[in-house]
Amino acid sequence: MAVIRDPMPAFELFQPTSVEDAQALLRRYGAGAWVLAGGLDSFDWLKDRIKRPEAVVDLSGIPELRGVRARGDGLEIGAMTTLTEVVRHGVVRERYALLLDAAEAAASPQIRNQGTLGGNVSQDTRCWYYRAGWPCYRAGGNICYADTPESINREHAILGADRCVAVNPSDTAPALIALDAQMVIRAANGGERVVAAEDYFVGPGKDITRMTVLQPGDLLTAIRLPGAWAGARFYFEKVRDRQVWDFALVSVASAMVVGAGGAIERMRLAVNGVAARPLRLQAVEDLVRGRPANEATAAVAANLAIAGAQPLRFNAYKVPLMRNLVKRAIRGVEATTWAS
Amino acid sequence: MAERLIGRNYTPPDLVAKVTGRARYAEDFRADGMLFTKLLLSPMPHARVRRIDASAALAMPGVKAVLTADDLPDLGGGERALTNEPVYAGEPILAVAAVDELTAAEAIERIEVDLEPLPFVTDPLDSLRPGGPNARLEGNAWGAPLPGGQGPGAPAPLVTLKWTPQDFAEADMGRLPMGKPLEEWAYGDLDGGFAGAALVLDETFVVQSTCHHPMETRSAMAYWQNGKLFIHASTQSVAQTRGNIARWVGMSPSDVMLICEYTGGGFGSKGGGAVSSVIPAFLSRKANAPVMMRITREEESYIGRARTNMTGRARIGFAKDGRITALDLYIVQDCGAYGPLGDHRSAGLAASLIYQPPAMRWRAVNVITNTPPRSQQRSPGPMQANGIIEPVITKAARQLGVDQVQIRRMNSPEGKAAFGPAAGPGGQRAHVTSAFIKQALDRGAAQFDWEARKARAGQRQGSKIRGVGVAVGPHGAGSIGFDSIMTIRPDGRLYVQSGVGNLGTHSVIDLARVAADVLDMPWDKVEVIWGDTGKHLPWTCMSVGSQTTHAMTRANHAGAMDTRRKLQEIAARDLGGSPDDYDIGGERVYRRGAPGRGLSYAQAARRAIELGGKYDGHAVPEDINPMTKESAASLVGLGLMGIAKDNYPRDGVTYSFVVGFAEVEVDIETGKTTLIDYLGVGDVGTVINPRSLLAQIKGGSCLGIAHALFQKAVVDPRYGVTLGDRFHYSKPLSILDVPASMKADALDIADPETPVGARGVGEPPVGAGYGAVLNAIADAVGEDVFRRAPVTADIVLTSLENGRRMHDPLRAHV
Amino acid sequence: MGILTWGRNPWDQPILTHISWDLFWASLFAGVAFFVAHAGYMVFSTHRKRHASETDAMEAARADLPPRIVRHSGVARAFHWVMAAAMFTLLLTAFLPIAGVKFAWVTWHWTAGLVLTGSIVFHIVHATVWLDFWSIWVGPADLPELRAEVLRELGHEVPGPRPGKYPLGNRLYHLVIVLAALGVVASGLVMMVRVRTPFFTRNPYLFSDATWGGTYVLHGLAGVALVGLVIAHVYFAVRPEKWWITKSMIVGWITRRQYLEHHDPDRWAVNAGPEPRA
């Protein structure tokens, strides 16, 4: 049985127009079904002939999954809203610019036109050993090819590794955690549950073959942004090799409310690219509360942030990188005055 | 008189088709009953095929044929389209033709290939270690070229070379081991040069490999008609690919009809076509139907060629004023699984040329590894030399307190500068046709505002530091001796046959501008015929090595002069006097002083057909290539034929130069470099097509910039498999990685050794971009922060964090 | 039901990755089925009991013995319970995730594995030096006892030999569990190289794919075997007629009557001695 990548094997394609129909299909096909959103992650797997679903359920024809609407004092974004639509939305721009910055940093304009917010947070890791179809833990095997004395693992995890050292690639994920977003999940039986963004993602310790809490049959239908963090002082930064069309090496997203006296009243802060799940740094959030948003606070907080980091052969840089990005999220970046 | 075309912008005739999508590339063609093929690739970096069982595949409905290496002729041990001894992971072992790709892929999954793993190696130094593995059963390195061997791909013997443990004594300290070399040359008094130096630096640098990844992969479609092979392929050279395909298939070139009107880039990876393109040809014969082979991006990253990576060590002596006194260069080249390639030799020569050391030694080993095959990649060799040597020059300038532009200026070649070893027949050294680098540096420094930028370099604002860098990128830029055919036909138009590949550089068309100028022909009366060997094309250089503009402007100048002479002769014959009494202009040939007495070009064309003989192609010069003769024979009697070989003299070897200036901003909290500004100034002879030329300088620089910043190829050492097998993993440059206002300029000083004055430009900007950006980063963060490329954030940040260089010093493909 | 799970390595060669987790369910099922069957049998069968009068007679004959007879020293009991805790931790950490209860189990697992390893090493040393090492082993000499026990189980009255310190069933069980435990311990210790621990650099490439495959399969087979064995063990431990044994593992002694009733004083000789501490 020789291996060949491309073209996409045949499958039944379903294009339901309601969530109920979609779920009926997911129930019918069980583990043989694949949920298709924008396809930027899905098609990789399908075209590589690594994942071979019997049926593909394309969500793009379900109107209720699409669009941004007001909800209470916040927003509800349909899971199938494209990243471009998120970026262009007036209220997102005005009140949740953190999500805008994060969504705009993802991939490339073409990919953002097609990729959805729901897909972006649900996407699989980009570990190149795993993506090559090698039989690693995440693929159901008994080895991590990325953490051996010979592995090339510049992009891999420094925190929270448990056998698998892959990282979560999503740019919007840390922003949603920082905004305290809520993920609305419809289970196969039709029941709805709402999960905080930080709990949406799972690490390999908990489930080495999944990136999120989604179980077969589950659909992410919407993402809710509460009003609590709207218009806060935001910071998003993604460090990558190229300015576009590149995944984050490390990214940071934070929302901060600063009191009249200049002290940090409250803050939410998350980093991605360092672990298999985007990490909310609660200890840092607690530490900075009540302190001024300055270099001194940033330095202490940043050192706390990287506590316990365990670099691999080629990714030691992620430790200072994460530290510095956390610092910047707290104290900002000094602008330069060079003319050109 | 028509306005001179040379030096003016124009809209090339293929442009609209390209931007509207009407242009048809190899995979856009269809033929009746066409089958599709998919490839079975070796999962192992080195193995022997013990057994193939394709019976289950062949039993599937829709599966028409299976092709294995046993169906292919032997190519004297050279690389074939399919193999029974894969020497790199991803090498094609067999191909299946089926009614569609899905069926072909499913068929492949049912084929059992029993592979016996063989020893393999992915890092050249590992292969040189005592007891290290050999990449090929026959050896681990290419020896010196066989006697009479010339040029970058000269045939060489396969040898086994192992160094001693003592050779590796300093490897852990990051110094390239320098065991017994397989090739070397030297000139001048090396010891004296070092002895007299005020400063001697000795540094090792790792230049990465990068996959070519042109936008169009090497797809091909083929069918047979009455014994002739019709093949749609993607190549950089239409004229010279035909012969290669004939050789790979084992047939006569005249029976090969190669169609390639548009090539989606090549960058050296499709110089003479791609050996894989004959797979559909063989399958088509076997299945008796046209066969299309669409190469995927992943496949392209295996079979699509890559740059030779080099680990180089340069020991350089400097006088107090910055002048180089001696240069000792050692290169370990990784040639991939096939070859041989001569980038390491080009690198040595380029170093000798652009740094003009009075004494120099060059030593090299050309190692074979089980990594995807290499071929020349835009500036093969000189770019790598820039990478190895520029950091040393930068460091020396800093230590000696000499300006970076000045140190390069004082060491740069001028005029007919000599370079390389004393290898001429009389023991003389080679020299270039011309070099005006000092002018280019001066012009660039002024335009770039070097002094002002230099003043702020090294300054820090917030977490950002600026740095400036300059480098001279050289490359051989012109061959000679090719042919041209053109006809003025009774419709009064000039038809120029162009055998150049249409790979995006416009040289395929530019050459006709030269002919039009010589004949004073308005551009709208000129027709360029290209892209199909069925269209009777002349013997043409390959569009590699930046040679086309030089070679083919010369050939077409010669052809146009022949046309002109024939016009004069016909006029003299009909209207009296001697040919020299006649002049041309306004699409007429007329008697000097009596413009009324003459013939229109259309009349002259009719007369040529009547006269026959040499005038309409019945008689052709003796010295032209057989291919040109064959093409001329098919164009006989269509009009007045100008046909000639480029016999213009040339004193020297043609080289072009681009000087790159870069300013970068490095964020020391993230390690990330941003290119702020860039200027490339070309010393490339007469400018033929300004817009295209400047685009070449910018585009070529972009490749070098990407090499400096992030582009790379990654191989897992344990399994010997390419990891960067996705387009985005190999990290080609994106438009947002270069400044919006990247600038380019050219001196436009004619080269004295060619009638048109033009030299090539494609390659020299690559080393300029690479070197300039590397130097600028070194300027910003310190010249000891990195000794390998690409200089990504991780390298800079960890080095700054630890106060010393931290990256893996010698390992390749990380 | 599969037995082994295969994968293909990056060179497209077949490799063993684990046993099939179906085997876990099978072992679980077998364990439960055994106790259900045995319990049912015990309820309905005419299980032969030694007549109380017989035992009375024996007790009278051996009044020299103390009323409480030491069966397990404190150290031995500590070992047993530590090992049991480790075993339960190992089983739960290994199989709950497979059964669908997800949590970060690996560190707990190998930590418990080390505890188990430590206690086993201790036990071997202790048993060799201080205990009657051979009392627990099974050999050809046990054949008559085997026959007698089987017949007794079937309700026959047979004279035959009675057990020494450890009843034959115990000893057979011990043998199987020794094999399984050594299997998980040996393979588990090696598998620690595959994961990140504080003790050495993780090196999943230490052995060939085939060796690793064998190791994982051994670990899996021995592991699932332990599922059934442990279920059986626990089942017997809580059975009313065996409760005196379980109790002895807690308190350390049995009564003279129990001693005489269930053991062959020739094979497990107890000297008259001081009263053991309770």
Ligand SMILES: Cc1cc2nc3c(=O)[nH]c(=O)nc-3n(C[C@H](O)[C@H](O)[C@H](O)COP(=O)(O)OP(=O)(O)OC[C@H]3O[C@@H](n4cnc5c(N)ncnc54)[C@H](O)[C@@H]3O)c2cc1C
């Ligand atoms: C070259 C490249 C570069 C990229 N760079 C970046 C980057 O820099 N940053 C970044 O954040 N992303 C990046 N991406 C990812 C991209 O932006 C998409 O967001 C992402 O691939 C998934 O979005 P999608 O809508 O295409 O989802 P799909 O690919 O269709 O789905 C992704 C996964 O989520 C599941 N899924 C999707 N929607 C739902 C739902 N509503 N309910 C349940 N399950 C669901 C699917 O089953 C699938 O497993 C890149 C992708 C590519 C191809």
Ligand code: HEM
């Ligand atoms: C009752 C005893 C044990 C049982 C039932 C058991 C069971 C298991 C199972 C089912 C797995 C998953 C294996 C796989 O993925 O193929 C596992 C993994 C593992 N076990 Fe055990 N085990 C036991 C004892 C031990 C011991 C004693 C050690 C070490 C000293 C140990 C160390 C490990 C390690 C390190 C792994 C993880 C390997 C990996 O995921 O790659 N185990 N065990």
